[in-house]
Amino acid sequence: MSNPLVIVAHPDLSQSRINAKWIAALRQEPSIAVDDLYGRYPDEVIDVQAEQQRLASHERIVLQFPFHWYNCPPLLKKWLDVVLEHGWAYGHGGDALKGKQLGIAVSTWSKPEDYRKDGRYGRTMDELTSPFEVTALRVGMRYLPGFFLNGVGDIDDQQLAANALAYRAHVQQGERASR
Ligand SMILES: Cc1cc2nc3c(=O)[nH]c(=O)nc-3n(C[C@H](O)[C@H](O)[C@H](O)COP(=O)(O)O)c2cc1C
Known part of the structure; x- marks a missing residue:
């Protein structure tokens, strides 16, 4: 069993359309664990041991976030800094994550064509x-294809619902989805 864990880093889920919808779809599937990082640590003080224990019991870890200045929100960066x-x-022989899978899921306001080599x-x-890919490499994890939703302002509710189901399937399938 792949036993996925999705770590969500959204600074204000009460204002979220996309990440909140993704979470709702994930939570309909009991085999997927979903962790709201900003909700768990409102003071942004991360319990390193608890995080490491949680990671140890999952084989697939997906980091989900809205793109903020072409990067992840700061609590996720802090989480990487202190947990890894x-x-x-x-x-020094540290290989706790070796062989596990790492993926990212990112929503962006800018459109798909902006994020092309010939784009804006x-x-x-x-x-x-x-x-994120190099981090996975460094700690011996297998990196999954990124799940990206660009141009979220152009996506209607029906498209978002379908996308959320595709995201859930991606999280469930992991490496098999890329083949
Ligand atoms: C501080 C901040 C920085 C942002 N930076 C970017 C960015 O670099 N590129 C981009 O395409 N969208 C950017 N956005 C837009 C968000 O990525 C977008 O609103 C979010 O993915 C929508 O997801 P949500 O409905 O779950 O909040 C930014 C938004 C905020 C608030």
Whole structure:
């Protein structure tokens, strides 16, 4: 069993349309664990041991967030900094995450064509999110294809509902989805 864990980093889910809908779809599937990082740590003080224990009991970890200045929101960056400890995730025999799968799911306001080589930003989503891929590589995790929803302002409720189901299938299938 893949036993997925989705860690959501959205600073204000009460104002969210996309990430909230994604969470609602995930929560209909009992085999998927969903963790709201900002909700769990309103003071932004992360319980490193608890996070490491949670990661240890899941084989597939998906980091879900809205794109903020072409990056993840700051609590997720902090989470990476403090949870992927030297001697635990890497270095000095640390291999707690080795062989597990890592994926990201990102929503953006800018449109799909903005995130093309010949588009407004001249960079693809895969390029802009490559630090996550390299992080996975560094700690021995297998990196999944990114799940991206661009141009969220143009997406109607019906399209969003279908996208949320596709996202849930992606989280459930992991590596098999890329083949
Ligand atoms: C502080 C901030 C920074 C943002 N930066 C970007 C960005 O760099 N690129 C982009 O396409 N959208 C950007 N957005 C738009 C959000 O990504 C978009 O509103 C979000 O993905 C929608 O998801 P939600 O409905 O779950 O909030 C930004 C929004 C905020 C509030």
